[in-house]
Amino acid sequence: MPKRRLAMAATTVMCAVLIPTTAGAAPPRAHLLADTDRDGLVTGADHRGRGEWTRDRGAIALPNLDDDQGRCRPAGPAGRLTDAELAVCDDGADEVVNGVTDAEDLAPLRVAPVRGAGSPTSGRISVDAASRDHVRVFLPTSDGHVALSPDHRFTAARLRRGIDLAVEVRDIPRDAAVWDGFVDVTLTVERGHRVDTDTVRLRVAPLLLTHDLMPVERVLVSDNNTTPQDVETGDYDPDAPVVPRYAGEERFLTELAGGLAAAGVDARPLGYPTGGDRWMRDHFITGYTAAPGSEQTVLVRAPGMPPGESTPDFPLRDSGRPLFSAWRGPGVAAVQQFDPARVGDDERNGLWGSFGSTGNFLVAPPHGAWPAGRILYGSDGGEAAPDETFVRMLEAQRDQGPMPVDTSWLGVGHIDEFLSFLPADNERGWTAMVADPRLGEELLRRVAADGGGDGPLITGVDPAATPHPGITVNEALAAPGLTAGNRIATAGIDRALAALTTELGLDPAEIVRVPALFERLEVDGYPRQDIVANYLPAIVNGVETGTGTFLAARPHGPSGTDGRDVFQEAAERAIGEVGGRIAWVEDWEYAHAVGTVGGELHCVTNVLRDRTATPPWWLGAG
Numbered sequence: 001m002p003k004r005r006l007a008m009a010a011t012t013v014m015c016a017v018l019i020p021t022t023a024g025a026a027p028p029r030a031h032l033l034a035d036t037d038r039d040g041l042v043t044g045a046d047h048r049g050r051g052e053w054t055r056d057r058g059a060i061a062l063p064n065l066d067d068d069q070g071r072c073r074p075a076g077p078a079g080r081l082t083d084a085e086l087a088v089c090d091d092g093a094d095e096v097v098n099g100v101t102d103a104e105d106l107a108p109l110r111v112a113p114v115r116g117a118g119s120p121t122s123g124r125i126s127v128d129a130a131s132r133d134h135v136r137v138f139l140p141t142s143d144g145h146v147a148l149s150p151d152h153r154f155t156a157a158r159l160r161r162g163i164d165l166a167v168e169v170r171d172i173p174r175d176a177a178v179w180d181g182f183v184d185v186t187l188t189v190e191r192g193h194r195v196d197t198d199t200v201r202l203r204v205a206p207l208l209l210t211h212d213l214m215p216v217e218r219v220l221v222s223d224n225n226t227t228p229q230d231v232e233t234g235d236y237d238p239d240a241p242v243v244p245r246y247a248g249e250e251r252f253l254t255e256l257a258g259g260l261a262a263a264g265v266d267a268r269p270l271g272y273p274t275g276g277d278r279w280m281r282d283h284f285i286t287g288y289t290a291a292p293g294s295e296q297t298v299l300v301r302a303p304g305m306p307p308g309e310s311t312p313d314f315p316l317r318d319s320g321r322p323l324f325s326a327w328r329g330p331g332v333a334a335v336q337q338f339d340p341a342r343v344g345d346d347e348r349n350g351l352w353g354s355f356g357s358t359g360n361f362l363v364a365p366p367h368g369a370w371p372a373g374r375i376l377y378g379s380d381g382g383e384a385a386p387d388e389t390f391v392r393m394l395e396a397q398r399d400q401g402p403m404p405v406d407t408s409w410l411g412v413g414h415i416d417e418f419l420s421f422l423p424a425d426n427e428r429g430w431t432a433m434v435a436d437p438r439l440g441e442e443l444l445r446r447v448a449a450d451g452g453g454d455g456p457l458i459t460g461v462d463p464a465a466t467p468h469p470g471i472t473v474n475e476a477l478a479a480p481g482l483t484a485g486n487r488i489a490t491a492g493i494d495r496a497l498a499a500l501t502t503e504l505g506l507d508p509a510e511i512v513r514v515p516a517l518f519e520r521l522e523v524d525g526y527p528r529q530d531i532v533a534n535y536l537p538a539i540v541n542g543v544e545t546g547t548g549t550f551l552a553a554r555p556h557g558p559s560g561t562d563g564r565d566v567f568q569e570a571a572e573r574a575i576g577e578v579g580g581r582i583a584w585v586e587d588w589e590y591a592h593a594v595g596t597v598g599g600e601l602h603c604v605t606n607v608l609r610d611r612t613a614t615p616p617w618w619l620g621a622g
Helices: 007-011 083-087 100-101 156-161 229-234 249-262 321-327 344-356 388-396 437-452 473-478 479-504 566-576 587-592
Strands: 032-034 059-061 107-111 121-127 137-139 143-147 163-168 182-191 196-206 216-223 270-273 284-291 294-301 332-335 362-363 374-378 402-406 419-423 430-436 511-514 516-521 530-532 547-552 582-586 607-609
Touching: 007 032, 032 182, 032 196, 032 374, 059 107, 059 163, 100 437, 121 137, 121 156, 137 182, 143 284, 156 163, 182 388, 196 587, 216 587, 229 270, 249 547, 249 587, 294 321, 321 332, 362 419, 402 479, 430 437, 430 479, 437 473, 437 479, 437 511, 437 516, 473 479, 479 516, 479 530, 547 587, 566 582, 582 607
Parallel strands: 059 196, 216 270, 294 332, 374 402, 430 511, 547 582
Antiparallel strands: 032 107, 107 163, 121 182, 137 143, 137 163, 182 196, 216 607, 284 294, 362 374, 419 430, 516 530
């Protein structure tokens, strides 16, 4: 993927600046400047407020986590790199500036010319203790950038001329209690016993997850025939067409391409090498970082550990490795975060690991106090929760306030099983779409009242491929597993909506309800009971393209008097009322009917989104 630059990037320069000093003042004065006014330049306009960081002013530094020269490789002399070794090879990991484009990822500083700096005068640059391991300061020279050592001293002659510097941030904050992502850089000027200091504060650009109002650039699907190991041996072509491997996959890919074309999006999905692990949304989630003059796409690896396969060298799901081995490059970074204490804990990872899948994370679009959107994830606050260190990393970014939502009543436990977001013709600009089992049962009763009670509940699917072959609408209304499942799901969704309407400021009128049916699961030996899964393909578990078209799994509900699927009609009507439309995609064989609970369109796709029209996050930063 090409590196993207903001329009001002080409004009980002460091300018000589003279700061007025008191006439006749004896000690040379220290004056250190950064891009405090966030215009991409370092000028005298940056003098005010340079030692603090507020909503309106304060310099920003991009975490330099991409690979501008493509130097990172997935294997070393000893063979396949460990997960840890693979993850730490990025532009911030070495002590050099990797070319011109890498230099654009550094934050400019300027030591203003120091008047009256006689021969005994010297200067030095230091970084606050909490940031020291995460930041490097470079001195640009005619031979390239030189990393400053802590004891580097600038001579009086250099101070009199002024000095251009550049700050490289080597990581994002991972735990705000350890490092909050604010960096204080201090210039100390000394002449004998006389010392003067000046400090500028920078904030590390936060890792922000993309939200569904951003238009889709490309959709990714699993390349089930190519493994992560194939990538690492060079046997991978990201532009090669995806070759179907599983039942129903060809139809799924064909209808997905048709839906994308109808949405005005590039219709050819990109294949991501998984070796058959089709659940694309669970491998990673997409994000970005941005500063005045530069930005990076960031792909965030899921912290899930496969039971029986997790080892100290390869703790995470193997399908996350291509983020580093195939996708990291110019303008594209990848990060991972997990608790190593969970490695080898197969019982815990088997029972609760699905909560750490990135399919369990959504972003409510921008609103109120959250102008970059707000992260939502499924959890019960106890064992049924994602990796704690992963959540702390998201919390440390400050701008998307991760919020847990109780999903312990769901078999898989993922928030995308009942919730998504749509653009809408309302003042907010978007709405929440939720699965509604009450509406699902109401539609069944209407079909029965219209004389269709003896007709099939599931249409358009071979009865032999359904959980209860030949079940009718009347039988479904009386089936204990479905009635109990709908009751459990209704209570869980109601609790979630109570929290969401309060925290997101949603009015009940802004919620779009689409029909759903849930079935209670009985899993022997599992500590969570009274859990449910979507019985019919979940309409809500789809992909919002950001262009007004929502890609949804065809629900295969019962037919109404007009011969059409009543679930499809109800969903089209509900979404149409907020200005949207649906493109239906067949996923019964490829996704819904796979395994114990299966999944839907959102589960088997991932997305790269266009951020061109997204306002800079710092315009609303606190």
